[in-house]
Amino acid sequence: MNILVTGSRGQLGSELLELSASCRNHRFFFYDLPELDITRSDQVDSLCRDHGIEVIVNCAAYTAVDKAETDSALAFKVNRDASAILAACAKERNALLLHISTDYVFDGTSSTPYRESDPTAPLGVYGISKWEGEECIRQTAPSYIIIRTSWLYSLYGVNFVKTMLRIGAERPELHVVADQIGTPTWAADLAAAIVLIIDRHERGFSYGATLHYSNEGVASWYDFARAVMDLAGISCKVLPIESASYPQIAPRPHYSVMNKSAIKKEWGIEIPYWRDSLAAMLQRLAESGV
Numbered sequence: 001m002n003i004l005v006t007g008s009r010g011q012l013g014s015e016l017l018e019l020s021a022s023c024r025n026h027r028f029f030f031y032d033l034p035e036l037d038i039t040r041s042d043q044v045d046s047l048c049r050d051h052g053i054e055v056i057v058n059c060a061a062y063t064a065v066d067k068a069e070t071d072s073a074l075a076f077k078v079n080r081d082a083s084a085i086l087a088a089c090a091k092e093r094n095a096l097l098l099h100i101s102t103d104y105v106f107d108g109t110s111s112t113p114y115r116e117s118d119p120t121a122p123l124g125v126y127g128i129s130k131w132e133g134e135e136c137i138r139q140t141a142p143s144y145i146i147i148r149t150s151w152l153y154s155l156y157g158v159n160f161v162k163t164m165l166r167i168g169a170e171r172p173e174l175h176v177v178a179d180q181i182g183t184p185t186w187a188a189d190l191a192a193a194i195v196l197i198i199d200r201h202e203r204g205f206s207y208g209a210t211l212h213y214s215n216e217g218v219a220s221w222y223d224f225a226r227a228v229m230d231l232a233g234i235s236c237k238v239l240p241i242e243s244a245s246y247p248q249i250a251p252r253p254h255y256s257v258m259n260k261s262a263i264k265k266e267w268g269i270e271i272p273y274w275r276d277s278l279a280a281m282l283q284r285l286a287e288s289g290v
C-alpha cells in the first residue's frame with residue numbers, strides 16, 4: 001500500500017518513520033510542514049495524486065493545549081478544518097483515513113474507563129477542535145479509523161518523560177499533580193498498532209470506527225514522574241500536589257482512562273503495560289545517547 005504520514009516530524013510521525021524501515025510490504029511517504037500543510041487542500045490533493053496514496057495516516061495536529069486557548073483560530077484550522085480536507089481527499093481517492101484524536105474529548109467526570117460510545121464533552125479549545133475534527137471525518141470519509149490516544153511520549157520531540165529527566169537532573173525535588181488520572185502511551189507502541197491495523201485492513205473496504213488506544217494500566221502524573229525517576233535511577237524526590245496548586249491555562253480532565261476492549265478484540269492488538277513501555281523507551285533513549 002502507498003501510505004502518506006502527515007506531521008511526520010512530530011512524536012508519533014517520527015516513531016512511524018523509524019518503524020517503516022522494517023515494513024517492506026508498504027511504501028511510506030513522510031511529510032510535514034512546510035512541504036505539506038494539511039490546511040492546504042491543493043497540497044494534500046496533488047501529493048496524494050502524485051504518490052498514488054491509498055492510506056492517509058494523519059499525525060499532524062495543533063497540540064499546544066494551553067496555547068490553543070488564545071490561538072483558537074489556528075487550533076481549529078489545523079485540528080478541525082484540515083481534518084475535513086483530508087476526509088474529502090480520502091473520499092475522492094477511496095483511500096483509508098487513519099486519524100489520531102485524544103482523550104481530551106472527555107470531561108473527566110467518569111470514574112470508569114471511557115468507552116468509544118460514551119458522551120464527549122471537551123473542556124478546552126484543543127479538545128473541542130479535536131472533537132470537531134473527528135466529526136468532520138465521520139461525516140465525509142467513507143473509510144476511516146479514528147484512534148483516540150492519551151499522554152503520548154516518545155524518543156522524539158518535547159514530552160513529559162524528557163522534561164522529567166531534564167528537571168530531575170537539575171533539582172533535588174519536584175512537585176507533580178497527583179489528582180489527574182489517565183494512562184501514559186509510548187508513541188512507538190501506538191505506531192506499531194497503526195501498522196498492524198493497516199496490514200489487516202482490507203483494501204477498498206468501507207469501514208468507519210472510533211477506537212481507543214493507550215498503554216495498559218492507570219497512573220497519575222505523579223505516578224508517571226515517580227516511575228521515570230525510579231527507572232532512570234534519578235534521585236530527585238517527587239512530591240504529590242493537587243491540580244489546584246498548579247494552575248494551567250487550559251482545563252484538563254481529572255480522569256481520562258480509556259477502555260480499549262474494541263481495538264484489542266476487533267483488531268487483535270496486544271497492548272503493553274505503561275510501566276514496561278516506559279522502561280523500554282528509557283532503555284532506547286540511553287542507547288541512542290540523546
Ligand SMILES: NC(=O)c1ccc[n+]([C@@H]2O[C@H](COP(=O)([O-])OP(=O)(O)OC[C@H]3O[C@@H](n4cnc5c(N)ncnc54)[C@H](OP(=O)(O)O)[C@@H]3O)[C@@H](O)[C@H]2O)c1
Pocket residue numbers: 006007008009010011012013032033036037038039058059060061062063078082100101102103130148149150151152153157
Ligand atoms: N502529545 C500527546 O500527549 C497527545 C495525547 C493525545 C492525543 N494526541 C494526538 O496524537 C497525535 C500525534 O501527536 P504528537 O504528540 O505526535 O504531536 P506533535 O509531536 O505535536 O506533532 C504534530 C506534528 O504536526 C505538525 N503540524 C502542525 N500543523 C501542521 C499543518 N498545518 N500541516 C502539517 N503538519 C502540521 C507539527 O509541526 P510543528 O511542530 O512545526 O507545529 C508536528 O510536526 C495528534 O493528533 C495529537 O492531537 C497527542
